[in-house]
Amino acid sequence: MTATATRPAPPRAPRSKRRGASRQKREMWLLMLPAMVPVLLFSVGPLLYGIGLAFTDARNTRVHETSFVGLENFTRMLSDEQFWASFQIGAIWSVSVTVLQFLAALGLALLLNMNLRFRSVARVLAVVPWAMPPVVIGLMWKLVYHPDAGILNGLLGTDVNWLADFSLALPAIIVVGVWTGMPQTTVVLLAGLQNVPKELYEAGEVDGAGRWRRFWNITLPQLRPVIVAITSLDFVWNFNQFGLVYVLTQGGPGGRTRLPMLFAYEEAFRYRAAGYASMLGLAMAIVVLAVLGLYLWRQMREAK
Amino acid sequence: MRIKSALAAAAIVTLAAACGGGGGGEPAAPGEPVKLDFLSLAWQKESVAANKELVNEWNKAHPDIQVTYVQGSWDNVNDQLVTQFAGGTAPDVIHNDSPALAGFASDGYLLDLSAKLPAELKSDIPQSAWDTVTFTGGEGEQGVYGVPFLQESQVIIANKKLLDESGVRVPTPEEPWTWDEFSEAAKKMTKDGQYGVAWAMKSPVNKTLNLALNFGGTFFQTTDGNTTVKVGPEEREVLQRIHDQLYKDKSADPAALGQGTADPLPAFFQGKFAMLPTGVYLRQQVVEQAPDDFEWVTLPAPKGTSAQQGAVSQTLSIAQESEHPDEAMQFISFFLNAANQAKLAKGDWLLPASQKAAADPAMTTQENGWDVATASAKNLVVAPFLKVNGYDEWRSKVATPVLQEYFADKITLDEVAKRLVEEGNQVLERYHR
Numbered sequence: 001m002t003a004t005a006t007r008p009a010p011p012r013a014p015r016s017k018r019r020g021a022s023r024q025k026r027e028m029w030l031l032m033l034p035a036m037v038p039v040l041l042f043s044v045g046p047l048l049y050g051i052g053l054a055f056t057d058a059r060n061t062r063v064h065e066t067s068f069v070g071l072e073n074f075t076r077m078l079s080d081e082q083f084w085a086s087f088q089i090g091a092i093w094s095v096s097v098t099v100l101q102f103l104a105a106l107g108l109a110l111l112l113n114m115n116l117r118f119r120s121v122a123r124v125l126a127v128v129p130w131a132m133p134p135v136v137i138g139l140m141w142k143l144v145y146h147p148d149a150g151i152l153n154g155l156l157g158t159d160v161n162w163l164a165d166f167s168l169a170l171p172a173i174i175v176v177g178v179w180t181g182m183p184q185t186t187v188v189l190l191a192g193l194q195n196v197p198k199e200l201y202e203a204g205e206v207d208g209a210g211r212w213r214r215f216w217n218i219t220l221p222q223l224r225p226v227i228v229a230i231t232s233l234d235f236v237w238n239f240n241q242f243g244l245v246y247v248l249t250q251g252g253p254g255g256r257t258r259l260p261m262l263f264a265y266e267e268a269f270r271y272r273a274a275g276y277a278s279m280l281g282l283a284m285a286i287v288v289l290a291v292l293g294l295y296l297w298r299q300m301r302e303a304k
Numbered sequence: 305m306r307i308k309s310a311l312a313a314a315a316i317v318t319l320a321a322a323c324g325g326g327g328g329g330e331p332a333a334p335g336e337p338v339k340l341d342f343l344s345l346a347w348q349k350e351s352v353a354a355n356k357e358l359v360n361e362w363n364k365a366h367p368d369i370q371v372t373y374v375q376g377s378w379d380n381v382n383d384q385l386v387t388q389f390a391g392g393t394a395p396d397v398i399h400n401d402s403p404a405l406a407g408f409a410s411d412g413y414l415l416d417l418s419a420k421l422p423a424e425l426k427s428d429i430p431q432s433a434w435d436t437v438t439f440t441g442g443e444g445e446q447g448v449y450g451v452p453f454l455q456e457s458q459v460i461i462a463n464k465k466l467l468d469e470s471g472v473r474v475p476t477p478e479e480p481w482t483w484d485e486f487s488e489a490a491k492k493m494t495k496d497g498q499y500g501v502a503w504a505m506k507s508p509v510n511k512t513l514n515l516a517l518n519f520g521g522t523f524f525q526t527t528d529g530n531t532t533v534k535v536g537p538e539e540r541e542v543l544q545r546i547h548d549q550l551y552k553d554k555s556a557d558p559a560a561l562g563q564g565t566a567d568p569l570p571a572f573f574q575g576k577f578a579m580l581p582t583g584v585y586l587r588q589q590v591v592e593q594a595p596d597d598f599e600w601v602t603l604p605a606p607k608g609t610s611a612q613q614g615a616v617s618q619t620l621s622i623a624q625e626s627e628h629p630d631e632a633m634q635f636i637s638f639f640l641n642a643a644n645q646a647k648l649a650k651g652d653w654l655l656p657a658s659q660k661a662a663a664d665p666a667m668t669t670q671e672n673g674w675d676v677a678t679a680s681a682k683n684l685v686v687a688p689f690l691k692v693n694g695y696d697e698w699r700s701k702v703a704t705p706v707l708q709e710y711f712a713d714k715i716t717l718d719e720v721a722k723r724l725v726e727e728g729n730q731v732l733e734r735y736h737r
Contacts, residue, residue: 060390061411062624063442082701147563148570164506164562166712252506253562254705269383271697272411 053278060272073279082255083263083280089170090260094239097177101238102231104178105185110219112186113193123190130183138247141176145248164253173248173257180244181237185230192226193219228299232292239288260284337370338628340635341395345376345618348588351651358644362635369631371397382407382696389413389623396626397635402436402452402617402690403510409449410693412442415622416449420633425451428642433657435686436617440693450619453640454654456583457605457680458514458613459673460486461590464599466493466578477604477679483518483545486606490555490579499577500553502560502568503546508707509699510616513689516542518608522688523724530736531692533728535721541608543710544717551713561711573598581605584677588653591672602673604680613680614687617657655681694735702727 054073058066077083112123129137144152147161162172196219204214220227242261245251251258251266258266260280268277346355352375359373374395376384382404388394394413408414426434429452437450467474472489475481481489490500505511513523521539524531549556557577560568565582566589572580573594580586590600605613620640622632638644642660646667649656655678656662667678689695703724710720 059411060386061413061442062389063410063412147559147567159559161559161562166709166714252704252708254708255701266700269386270700272386272407 050278051282053275054282055279056275058275058278060268060274066275069275073276074283076276077279077283083260085255086258086260086263089256089258090239092170093174093177093241093257093259094235096174097181097238097241098231098235100174100178101181101185101234102227105182105189108182108186109189109193110215112190126186127183129180130187134180134241134243135247137176137180138244141179142248145172163249166253166256169249169253169257173245176244176248177238177241181234185234188226188230189223192223196222224299224303228296232295235295236288236292239284337368338631340369340371340397340626340628340632341374342371342397342635343374343376343381343395343399345378345381345399346652347378348585348652350588351648354647354651358639358647362638366634369628369635371635385413389625392625394623394625396623396628396632398621398623400450400619400621402450402619403687403695405437405449405619405621406439406690406693407696408621409439409441409447413624414441414449415624415626415629416441416445416447417451417622417633418448420629421448421451422633422637425637425640428658428660429453430657430659432615432685433617436615436690437619439691450617450621451636451640452617452619452657453645454618454649454652455615455657455681455684456585456618456654457615457677457684458511458581459584459605459677459680460579460581460603461572461586461673462579462601462603463572463575463577464601466498466575467601469493470578474601475603475606477676480604480611481606483542483606483608487545487549487553487555490549491553493578494553494555498575499557500555501549501579501581502557502572502577503550503581503711504563504565504568505561505708505711506564506567507704508711509703510614512542512546512707514614514616514687515605517612517614517685517687518542518606518610520609524688524692531732533698533725533732535724540717540721543707543720547711547713547717550711562708569593579603584655584673584680585653587672587677602676604676605683611683612685613683614689615684616687616690618652618654653677692732694732697735698728698731702731 055068055070056066057069057072058064108126112119112126116122132140142163144150145162147153147159147164150162152162153159160168162168165172200218200222201214204218209217240261241259242265245257245259245262246265249257251262261284264277264280264284267273267280342359344352344355346352356373359371363370376399381400385394385398385400385404385408389408389411398414400408405414433452433455434448437452438446438448441447441449470489470492472492473481473485475485493500513521516523516539519538519541521536521541523533523535523539525534526532546556550558550561557568557571559571560577565586568577568580569586569589571577572590584602587602594600605611620636622629622636626632640648640658642656642658642664645656645658645661646664649661650666656664656667661667662678662681666674668675689699692698706715706720706723706727709715710717715723
């Protein structure tokens with residue numbers, strides 16, 4: 001390629017170059033096909049289908065004829081107090097889980113980054129929750145929280161039904177949420193920490209910066225891109241969390257832990273309102289994208 | 305290159321076609337046995353064994369109709385069925401309970417069995433049980449959408465030692481306690497660190513609604529085909545009495561409130577409370593889990609103005625889209641003949657719908673309270689909520705949180721009435737066609 005660039009162009013060069021480019025493009029498409037087909041077939045297709053459903057009165061029944069209803073589902077959603085209640089719960093859940101997860105994971109990552117004994121063992125242990133499917137985690141924590149046989153009541157000597165108490169259920173599942181998401185956050189932050197150049201710390205030390213100063217002025221700014229990436233991903237994952245809460249409380253007691261995803265699931269699969277549930281799903285996707293967009297945009301701007 | 309892209313395109317087309325054409329079974333070729341899927345929700349060990357044994361017995365006797373036992377779970381059966389029905393992959397024979405059938409029947413997913421029922425099966429099961437499975441179908445016609453075979457009634461399981469110590473009159477099926485006597489007895493059994501009664505109210509709605517019939521509380525009224533929620537003096541009786549036990553008499557264990565049906569058992573065995581009002585099937589768990597020296601008795605549920613309780617049945621239904629409905633019906637009539645119903649009832653510790661099965665000596669023995677349990681069957685009437693379109697959504701969106709808050713003493717009975725009616729009618733309105 002470099003050779004052709006320095007040589008005076010032969011008369012046919014522009015054409016063949018274009019042909020080469022188009023050929024290259026075609027090959028690129030061909031190579032992408034195996035990856036694209038499943039994405040189009042199983043992600044984009046259903047997504048478009050779902051968006052379409054959101055504007056119909058589709059029901060999961062055999063005798064119902066679906067018709068286009070425009071924005072009816074949207075207006076129903078706006079006036080649905082239950083949905084807004086669940087949305088509020090979803091907001092509390094995803095923000096607090098993401099923030100707590102980040103703080104706890106950062107602490108753990110800093111710890112694991114130090115020269116401790118058994119560091120490799122500790123690192124492996126920290127990743128263990130990652131290996132468990134959410135349903136298993138849910139069942140396990142259900143046992144921890146069990147009012148009679150649970151170890152939590154055993155340890156504290158209390159007699160609290162954690163998952164059925166109106167004010168304790170949400171904090172209780174938030175703890176589980178934090179625990180569940182910590183491994184991947186820790187691992188990503190740990191990788192970030194290991195990429196911080198040692199020279200910066202040495203220079204800081206020479207300048208007489210204390211431990212806290214070094215953390216605040218070197219570690220955090222250096223970690224920034226990693227932090228932005230992992231917290232935004234965590235936020236999306238947490239907002240869309242379903243399996244864990246479905247197993248732990250099924251949205252109870254009295255809807256106090258009914259996250260928006262659970263709410264939409266119930267609309268679709270319990271009350272059969274597929275059209276309305278699609279609208280809920282669509283609205284949630286838009287909200288997540290909007291929050292995420294705003295957050296990323298601000299972070300990018302500050303980074304500049 | 306061009307040939308290669310053409311090949312790739314062809315491969316994709318075939319792949320897509322293969323994915324799209326995956327569903328839908330083919331009719332059995334002549335000479336091949338008919339295949340049926342049977343979704344069973346049996347979960348207690350004895351009951352699963354009884355179910356599997358009956359399926360094996362059938363398969364041996366009928367090489368031309370082979371039934372596959374598919375294990376389901378009560379926790380998510382309705383979610384599962386909604387998806388399977390919509391995807392056209394539902395099992396042929398479906399085990400469920402009557403409250404769920406109303407919805408599936410009006411969705412048009414279940415087959416109307418009224419023309420297919422063999423006379424023997426039809427006459428063996430009393431009309432009151434058939435009423436629990438008669439619903440309006442997808443085209444607005446009345447039909448029978450399942451065969452009821454197990455029924456649940458409410459009883460009180462009591463710690464015999466604490467009951468005897470308190471010196472209260474022991475109720476019998478002929479002469480049950482009135483609610484006043486029941487509350488009085490609970491008070492007498494309450495002393496330091498020990499409560500008279502425990503109400504497991506994690507899912508409070510069906511239980512309260514079934515008991516509310518004691519005082520004629522129906523919770524729903526239908527005028528001109530329009531069903532609305534009603535909470536009058538009749539409906540308030542049982543609610544108020546349970547609430548009083550919790551907060552006025554302080555004779556009910558508050559720790560049990562948030563628990564599911566079987567959760568209070570460990571505390572029951574430790575003698576932390578004396579009586580547990582519950583469904584008859586829980587006796588099985590008591591027998592299985594109780595310490596050896598633990599003595600317990602089954603008492604009939606208290607009565608108000610009557611001893612009536614709302615009845616809900618477990619049922620077998622056939623999917624509308626099943627390709628072999630006649631063979632499925634043959635299987636059901638074998639599976640639910642009197643002798644087999646007795647086996648299933650014994651396995652699940654519930655009451656058989658079949659009259660012949662209920663007369664089986666195993667169903668009337670004093671051991672493990674079978675006599676009291678079987679006697680309670682005569683008080684079962686169709687639960688009024690069974691026929692309410694949209695009941696399920698009313699229950700989980702409105703009634704469950706409202707009753708949970710009420711029993712947690714967070715709202716007053718007047719607020720309960722107001723919310724059940726106002727929010728409830730909003731939900732029911734959507735179901736009026």
